[in-house]
Structures are given as structure tokens and as C-alpha cells.
Amino acid sequence: MAEEKKVNKAKKLPRHPMPEQDAKVRAHNFEEVPFGYSNETAMLEASRCLRCKKPKCIEGCPVNVKIPEFIGLIADGDFLKAAHKLKETNALPAVCGRVCPQESQCEALCVLTKKGESVAIGRLERFAADYERAQGKIELPEVKPATGKKVAVIGGGPAGLTVAGDLIKLGHQVTIFEALHKTGGVLVYGIPEFRLPKAIVQAEVDYLKALGVEVVESYVVGQIETVDELLERFDACFIGTGAGLPVFMNIEGENLNGVYSANEYLTRSNLMKAYLFPEYDTPIVKGGRVATFGGGNVAMDSSRTALRLGAEKSYIIYRRSMDEMPARDEEIHHAGEEGVEFLLLANPERLIGDEKGWLTGVECIKMELGEPDESGRRRPVAIEGSEFVVEVDTVVVAIGNGPNPLVPSTTPDLKTNRWGNIDADPETGATNMPGVYAGGDIVTGAATVIQAMGAGKIAAVAMHEYLSEK
Amino acid sequence: MNRIVAKEEFSQNPSVKMMQIEAPRIARKAKGGQFIVFRLNETGERVPLTVADTDPEKGLVTIIFQEVGKSTMALGKLEVGDCLADFIGPLGQPTHMGDFGTVLCVAGGIGIAPTHNIVKALKANGNKVISILGARTKDLLFWEDKMRDLSDELYVCTDDGSYGIHGLVTKVEQELLEKNRETGEIGLVIGIGPPIMMKFVCKTSEPFGIETLVSLPTIMVDATGMCGACRVTVGGETKFVCVDGPEFDGHKVDFDEMLKRQGIYLEQEKVAVERYQHGDTCGCCDECGGDK
Numbered sequence: 001m002a003e004e005k006k007v008n009k010a011k012k013l014p015r016h017p018m019p020e021q022d023a024k025v026r027a028h029n030f031e032e033v034p035f036g037y038s039n040e041t042a043m044l045e046a047s048r049c050l051r052c053k054k055p056k057c058i059e060g061c062p063v064n065v066k067i068p069e070f071i072g073l074i075a076d077g078d079f080l081k082a083a084h085k086l087k088e089t090n091a092l093p094a095v096c097g098r099v100c101p102q103e104s105q106c107e108a109l110c111v112l113t114k115k116g117e118s119v120a121i122g123r124l125e126r127f128a129a130d131y132e133r134a135q136g137k138i139e140l141p142e143v144k145p146a147t148g149k150k151v152a153v154i155g156g157g158p159a160g161l162t163v164a165g166d167l168i169k170l171g172h173q174v175t176i177f178e179a180l181h182k183t184g185g186v187l188v189y190g191i192p193e194f195r196l197p198k199a200i201v202q203a204e205v206d207y208l209k210a211l212g213v214e215v216v217e218s219y220v221v222g223q224i225e226t227v228d229e230l231l232e233r234f235d236a237c238f239i240g241t242g243a244g245l246p247v248f249m250n251i252e253g254e255n256l257n258g259v260y261s262a263n264e265y266l267t268r269s270n271l272m273k274a275y276l277f278p279e280y281d282t283p284i285v286k287g288g289r290v291a292t293f294g295g296g297n298v299a300m301d302s303s304r305t306a307l308r309l310g311a312e313k314s315y316i317i318y319r320r321s322m323d324e325m326p327a328r329d330e331e332i333h334h335a336g337e338e339g340v341e342f343l344l345l346a347n348p349e350r351l352i353g354d355e356k357g358w359l360t361g362v363e364c365i366k367m368e369l370g371e372p373d374e375s376g377r378r379r380p381v382a383i384e385g386s387e388f389v390v391e392v393d394t395v396v397v398a399i400g401n402g403p404n405p406l407v408p409s410t411t412p413d414l415k416t417n418r419w420g421n422i423d424a425d426p427e428t429g430a431t432n433m434p435g436v437y438a439g440g441d442i443v444t445g446a447a448t449v450i451q452a453m454g455a456g457k458i459a460a461v462a463m464h465e466y467l468s469e470k
Numbered sequence: 471m472n473r474i475v476a477k478e479e480f481s482q483n484p485s486v487k488m489m490q491i492e493a494p495r496i497a498r499k500a501k502g503g504q505f506i507v508f509r510l511n512e513t514g515e516r517v518p519l520t521v522a523d524t525d526p527e528k529g530l531v532t533i534i535f536q537e538v539g540k541s542t543m544a545l546g547k548l549e550v551g552d553c554l555a556d557f558i559g560p561l562g563q564p565t566h567m568g569d570f571g572t573v574l575c576v577a578g579g580i581g582i583a584p585t586h587n588i589v590k591a592l593k594a595n596g597n598k599v600i601s602i603l604g605a606r607t608k609d610l611l612f613w614e615d616k617m618r619d620l621s622d623e624l625y626v627c628t629d630d631g632s633y634g635i636h637g638l639v640t641k642v643e644q645e646l647l648e649k650n651r652e653t654g655e656i657g658l659v660i661g662i663g664p665p666i667m668m669k670f671v672c673k674t675s676e677p678f679g680i681e682t683l684v685s686l687p688t689i690m691v692d693a694t695g696m697c698g699a700c701r702v703t704v705g706g707e708t709k710f711v712c713v714d715g716p717e718f719d720g721h722k723v724d725f726d727e728m729l730k731r732q733g734i735y736l737e738q739e740k741v742a743v744e745r746y747q748h749g750d751t752c753g754c755c756d757e758c759g760g761d762k
Contacts, residue, residue, distance in 0.1 A: 179558075179692070179694050180692060180694075181509060181516075181555070181556045181558075189692075189696075217556075218556045218557070219558075220558060220561065223499070223559070223560055223561060224495055224496065224499055224559070225499075244692075244694070244695065245695055245696065246697065248698070248708065250708075254708070255701055255708065255727055257730060257731060260698075261697060261698040263696050263698065264691060267691050267696070267697050272691065273513070277738065278741050278742050278745050279513060280513045280515075281510075281513060281514050281540060281541060281742060282515040282516075282691070283515075283735040283738035283739070283742070285735075356730065357727065357730030357731070357733075404694070405713070406695060406713065
């Protein structure tokens with residue numbers, strides 16, 4: 001009965017929207033889209049939480065953030081404590097508050113969704129983490145006494161950062177080896193500034209460094225040192241090298257000038273800051289008419305980046321309909337608001353170029369939806385004779401990524417599956433090699449930041465156990 | 471880290487320079503045919519360069535570069551004692567090594583640098599090496615002595631006849647391969663230099679049916695297989711130069727496509743060079759004196 005009353009109260013108080021840059025303005029700059037909650041709005045939103053005795057939301061979180069507890073602290077106005085509570089289980093709350101698909105995880109299980117809208121868990125997470133950073137009072141948690149055990153983390157992306165954070169707190173000595181010149185993996189090369197400011201990623205990496213994690217950048221494991229060689233000077237290894245191998249369509253004309261993989265397009269823009277060329281040295285083709293192939297978050301990021309680089313037209317070409325699009329609703333919504341045009345039920349068949357090797361157009365064929373396939377989504381079927389050409393000067397192929405082969409191919413004993421993903425126990429992250437663990441996209445194939453972090457958490461527990469027994 | 475310990479200017483027009491970089495781990499690990507990526511500073515781009523030589527004991531890696539764009543010009547301005555922000559490697563696959571009998575190495579211009587490191591490895595593996603060095607003119611030729619010391623036979627060509635044989639490297643290649651019809655000792659040709667030269671080295675060797683390797687200088691970003699900027703078509707298949715290469719069977723490489731892809735950023739490169747040489751101007755009238 002009391003529960004019912006609280007639900008009614010929460011229903012009366014609607015979920016608070018987050019103020020954001022006007023779509024027309026933000027489509028031409030790289031600044032972050034939402035501004036975040038004010039203190040007052042955050043407290044009001046937090047007051048909507050029912051503090052359920054058996055909170056379902058936690059079950060939806062791959063790293064089991066103590067959601068009602070941190071939200072309760074926000075409601076009480078104790079924002080710093082809320083941030084500390086978050087960090088007990090999540091090493092990257094400012095990142096997760098921005099890029100997690102909360103609507104299909106914690107928020108999907110919130111009791112309030114049954115009668116209205118869920119508590120804005122993601123926005124509150126972001127708020128607390130941002131508050132702490134803005135205060136400049138980053139509290140370091142207690143680190144257990146040194147165990148003398150050394151761990152190598154290969155790949156400084158979400159999985160690796162999580163493993164490093166968890167193991168350093170348990171007293172192990174941790175070194176992250178990052179191939180690129182900046183640590184963060186997809187958080188720095190893939191996700192654009194307007195969705196995840198790089199200063200935030202840097203702050204999270206700095207936090208780990210403050211905890212004692214050693215970070216070695218520009219160090220390509222597999223080439224400069226193999227996993228087997230690392231095992232001679234480390235007690236255990238975690239491989240979190242990600243899904244860094246772009247998949248192309250394998251259609252005619254894909255090597256024309258102006259055709260990019262999403263990885264290249266986004267890496268040039270994000271990691272190398274090509275949007276600031278010539279202040280920064282790395283160039284990028286600033287297309288006038290850009291088509292992005294694919295319907296995931298990476299495709300949304302690419303098409304929105306194209307607008308910000310000055311494209312007059314930015315299309316998403318996707319072979320199914322809006323309903324099947326794997327991107328988050330919020331991303332699709334933001335892209336549409338900013339002026340991205342969706343060419344749905346269309347499949348690129350051929351890329352057309354001029355005699356100098358530059359792209360001039362893409363020939364597509366119209367599709368219709370047939371019976372559901374093994375993914376449960378209705379299978380798109382080509383409509384014969386329905387070919388049409390879209391004039392474009394830039395194409396971004398965002399149809400997925402395979403596992404990066406650099407580490408598996410130089411670790412002969414390491415077991416991989418037929419797609420090249422590392423075989424790792426989902427319960428522990430253990431591979432077939434003693435002391436070698438793996439997690440994130442290199443194991444599962446391209447997934448989300450938080451799933452990689454979840455895998456990192458699981459592996460850290462198992463690695464701690466392994467190191468303690470060793 | 472990544473400190474320049476030696477620098478030498480090989481020629482002025484165009485400017486070709488040699489640098490030795492302190493990078494002990496790379497010096498120990500890099501094999502013939504592999505490359506490094508350097509980044510000058512925080513705003514710099516990632517530029518691949520094939521390793522010219524290594525000294526594992528002193529921990530030094532030698533690079534040789536021609537100043538063609540802003541990054542190589544700025545690199546050329548650095549002096550002994552300066553450091554590079556990043557010096558990453560070794561990258562790519564080493565040259566496949568074995569006993570090939572006699573290997574004919576055709577090196578043009580700046581291509582002499584990577585060829586040197588490969589010839590070193592070939593000799594260590596017991597091969598006989600015949601080298602052909604080519605340059606536009608005598609002043610642009612470098613490391614003739616080092617290459618002569620390593621090679622069993624050495625020919626030098628200049629386009630303008632200012633030194634050695636007057637003519638292109640392919641002329642000598644053709645003659646040697648004709649002669650080889652009788653002896654059949656040459657089991658492999660390696661051609662490294664400007665793309666056009668490599669294309670014709672391959673055209674020359676093709677009728678003789680001798681395997682020919684080329685090292686492709688494509689545009690790269692991460693150089694670890696992640697972005698695909700460096701993709702080339704080899705035997706009808708798309709390959710990534712950074713992880714599958716940089717060396718490929720030259721008879722199967724689509725050089726025309728590669729040459730077109732090399733030109734993607736020509737316009738931006740011009741802007742960058744202009745800005746580097748004349749300051750931050752808009753480049754439209756030159757009247758502001760570099761203020762705008």
C-alpha cells in the first residue's frame with residue numbers, strides 16, 4: 001500500500017529532461033550535446049527513486065552499481081558521497097553515465113517503467129561523477145597492502161581500464177600497455193567528443209594513475225613484446241584488445257578515394273583531431289554529401305560527425321527499417337534532430353567513381369522485410385529491379401568490426417574461435433593459457449562499453465583469485 | 471625516450487635526411503622490412519617510415535626520410551638531443567626470410583633505406599645479393615658504400631647520367647634477368663622505391679617469371695590494422711599494408727589504384743605546407759603578411 005503511494009508520487013513527478021544544445025547549433029560544433037543536470041534538478045530526479053527493497057535495476061547493470069544507494073545520496077544532497085558510492089563498483093562513472101544503453105539495462109528494470117517513466121539513472125550517474133570532477137576533490141579509495149604480484153593489461157580500453165582499477169585496489173602492481181598514443185581505446189578513438197568529451201576520459205585514466213597504475217602508451221603488444229614474453233616478467237596478463245578490425249561490404253568500388261571505414265573516419269576526427277585541421281596535422285575528407293552504411297551507434301556517430309565537419313547532406317543507409325536499428329533511441333533521435341537523413345530498407349550494391357579514383361555515388365537496391373532470421377529480426381530481401389543511385393562524395397562503412405588479430409596471431413598457444421575471437425570462460429575470463437585472461441570485444445565481438453567493463457570486472461575477480469593462490 | 475642522437479643531411483634538393491633515434495626495444499626487435507610510426511608532438515600526425523638500419527647493442531634505430539610534407543619538414547628541423555613525441559614499432563611483417571639463392575635488390579631513391587635493412591637480413595641468411603641503386607642524379611644517391619659492403623655485386627644508375635650507368639634501374643634489371651636465363655641463380659627480386667619505379671620493376675621481372683616483392687608506402691593512421699586507410703588490392707583481394715604487409719607480391723599489386731589512393735590528401739598537404747612555411751595565413755592573397 002505504502003509502495004503504491006510512493007509510485008503515485010513518482011508518477012506525478014515526471015522524469016526530468018536534460019537540457020541540451022539546440023540541434024541546429026550543435027550540428028556544427030563538436031561540443032557535448034547535453035549540458036547535464038543542475039544540482040536542484042538532480043535532487044528532484046533522485047527523489048523519484050522508490051529505494052526498492054529488492055532493487056531490480058542493479059540486476060540490469062553489468063557492473064552491479066549500487067543504484068538506489070547512490071541515488072539516495074544525491075536526493076540527500078550529498079553529491080560527493082554519491083560519486084564515491086558509484087566508484088566502489090564502477091571505475092568509469094562519468095563515461096558510463098554518457099554512453100551506457102541504460103534504457104535496455106538498469107532503467108528497463110526500474111519499477112517506475114511499469115507505470116510511467118523510469119528514474120533517469122544514467123543522467124544521475126553522470127551528474128554525480130561530473131560533480132566530483134568539477135570539485136577537483138577526487139577521493140582515492142583505500143588500496144590493499146602490496147601483494148608483490150605483477151599484472152600486464154594489454155589494451156587500455158573499457159575492459160582493460162576496469163581490470164586495472166579493480167586489481168590495483170587489491171594491492172597488485174598493474175601496467176597497462178596501450179598500442180595507440182592515448183589510452184582509452186574506443187573511448188578516445190571511436191566515440192566522438194560531442195558525445196564523450198576526451199577530457200573526461202583523460203580524468204578517468206589519471207584517476208587510475210593516481211591509484212598507482214602504470215600506463216605505457218605507443219606500445220604494440222604482439223610486435224614489440226609478445227604475450228609469452230610478457231609472462232616472463234608478469235604473473236598474469238589480461239587481453240582486452242578490442243574489436244579493431246574494420247569490416248567492409250566487399251562490394252565494387254570500396255577502395256575509391258572518399259570511402260572510409262568508420263574506424264578510420266572516427267579515428268581521424270576523434271583521436272587525431274582532424275576536425276581541427278590544419279591546427280592539427282591529420283587531414284580528413286570533409287565531404288559535401290556523405291553516406292554512412294549501417295544502423296548502429298557507430299553509424300550514428302559517423303553521420304553526426306560528417307555534419308559537424310561541414311557536410312551539406314548526411315545520409316544513413318540501412319537495409320532494414322527504423323524498428324530494427326541497433327543504435328540507441330537517443331542516438332537515432334539526436335541524429336535525426338541534427339539533420340541526418342535516413343534512407344531505410346536500402347542496401348548498397350556498388351560504389352561508383354570517376355577516372356581519378358574519387359567516389360561519386362552509391363548504387364543501392366530497395367529492400368523489403370521477410371521472415372525473421374536467427375537474430376529474431378525480419379530478414380531484408382532485395383526487390384528486384386529497384387536499384388537507385390545516391391550521389392555522394394564520401395562514404396563511411398559502419399557495419400561492424402572483427403577482432404584485432406595482432407595479439408592472437410602472435411600468441412600461438414592461445415585458443416580462438418573461427419572468427420578469431422579469443423576463447424574465454426564467460427564466468428572468469430580465463431583463456432586456455434594459465435594466467436592469461438581476456439574480455440571485452442576481443443572475446444565477444446563488437447558490443448558495448450559497459451559489457452566490456454562487466455567482462456573486466458569478472459576477469460579481475462578471477463585474476464585476483466589466481467594471483468592469491470600463485 | 472625517442473631522442474635523436476645523430477643527424478645527417480644526405481642531399482638538399484630535395485632534402486633527404488638521416489636520423490638515429492634512441493629506441494632500445496625497437497632496435498632489438500625490428501627485423502628487415504618492418505617499419506615504425508613517428509608522431510612529432512601533440513598536434514602531429516602519425517607517419518610511417520620503414521626502418522633503414524638498427525644497432526641493437528647501442529639501442530639505435532636509423533630512419534631516412536625525404537622532406538615531402540609538413541611532418542617530414544618539421545622532423546628535418548629537429549636537432550640532435552631533441553625528442554619525438556612517439557616512436558612506435560616495429561610494425562608490419564618482416565621480410566620473409568629464407569635461402570633464396572641469389573636475390574636481386576632494386577632500390578630507387580629513398581628506397582635505398584629500407585632495402586639496406588633487408589639486404590642485411592638476406593646476407594645473414596646466407597643469400598647472395600645483387601643490388602641496383604638508382605637516383606635521379608648523383609647528389610641524391612646515399613649509402614652506396616654501405617650497400618657495396620653488403621652486396622656481392624652492385625650497380626649504380628642515375629637518370630641524368632651524372633654518375634654510374636646512365637639510365638633507369640629497370641635497364642640494368644632487364645640485362646641481369648636476361649643473363650640469368652642461362653644461370654637461373656636469381657630466385658627473388660625485391661623492388662623498393664617510388665611507386666612508379668616499383669610498378670616497372672615488376673613489369674620487367676614478370677616475363678621472367680621470378681617472384682618480385684615490393685614494399686608499399688601507403689597512407690596510414692593507427693598502423694595496427696584498425697582503420698584500413700592503407701588498403702590495397704593484391705590479386706583481387708583487399709589487404710591492409712600495415713598488418714598484412716608492407717611487402718607484397720608485386721606482380722599482383724594494383725599499382726594504379728594505390729597511386730590514386732596516395733593522392734587523397736594532396737590538397738590538404740598543400741595547405742599544411744603553406745601554413746608551415748608562411749605562418750597561419752588563409753593562403754588567398756599573401757597580403758596580410760601572415761597575420762590572418
